[in-house]
Amino acid sequence: MNILRSMLILSMAFPLVATAQQTKSNSPRHDQVIVIRGNRIESVSNASSSKMPADAKVIDLSHSTVLPGLIDSHTHIFLQGEDPAQGGYDANILKYPLSFRAARATVSARRALEQGFTTLRDVETEGAGYGDVGIKQAIEGGYIPGPRLFVSTRAISTTGGYPLEGYAPELEMPKGVQVIDGPVEARKAAREQLDHGADWIKVYMTHRSWIGKNGELVSQPTLTVEELKAVVDEAHGWTKKVACHAYNGIGLQRALDGGCDSIEHGLEITDAQIAQMVKQGTWYCPTLAVYYTDWGPADTPAGQRDRKRxxxxxQSFQKAMKAGVKIVFGTDIGGIPWTEPIAQEFSRMVEFGMSPTDAIKSASSRAAEMLDMEGQIGVIAPGAYADIIAVSGDPVRDIKVLENVQFVMKDGKVFTTEGK
Ligand SMILES: [Zn+2]
Known part of the structure; x- marks a missing residue:
């Protein structure tokens, strides 16, 4: 048995389970004792009134703020922010054995855990097949440290809808996704991926983007509504969900009409589309920070596109927030190097108008709801998994303190960097 003594606890219980205790715990509480038995939280109570069992190991966090382990709902453990100078995305697929990529993925997983992210929704392996299923098994088997993983394996797009591209048309190039054309192939790909362990299905609904003749952002659509509907129908039958990468325009509209469960990135969402998301209960994972760094030069087409995006x-993020779209925290890390602080996304969310409390919820109880894990993760409450972190300072006052997580417990075990 472990006992954590906290100075302040943000248990982030979302009012999903309307017990008196959970509703109350939305606001910070001082001087709490969290009792952990095995991998679960047994109780949370006031330090003054709780009796310490004699056999318990006490972990003193009485100078820290304690929160539930964080959830990043958009990661790529099999990407490393591929540097164009080193061959970029293509070299990853063309030059390296899968074992090398898997070895690096174990480092990504560890990086997430040491920053307090105890759960990831990893949204495709970028040409590394079912490697994420193997990494998940290795973490669950206790062979390597890492977060709880919700994996989506190979992802789905269409002909002309994903790299590798730009090679001689005579060459049959490998692709970073499973390519489908037509509803029959779409359903078959979903079945294969679900059969081999996908927790989510990831679909690319837009691909290239550029600036149109009126200065507007244009994105090339990929799957048709019929193709996406086949994927969604199949996934929902397995009680799984579908995440759709969609920037804007036709592709984003098809994603909503096809019944996708989460819009990834959603750079430009019209008012009508926001209303449709609210009506359908579609999740929004905006991945803001990644679009606000590393722009091309201002006088180039790529640079103009980056600025427009x-x-x-x-604007989309702020409209969605105002309309009550369900927003989750996601970073697209892997698309940027794993050496970047994952928690930098919090600062962008808050800078763009989200309250720190809502930003933290988007990476805890809100994300847990999307993952069908409400009450299990993303909360500090009796019965939940003991995924707990601590920071010094109060993240509600200064969200940046989440960039310096000082204590991580996952599944009742304290994560340490000893022997690293
Ligand atoms: Zn991504």
């Missing part, structure tokens, strides 16, 4: 993204 950022300009419309903030």
């Amino acid at each position: 950022a300009a419309v993204h903030i």
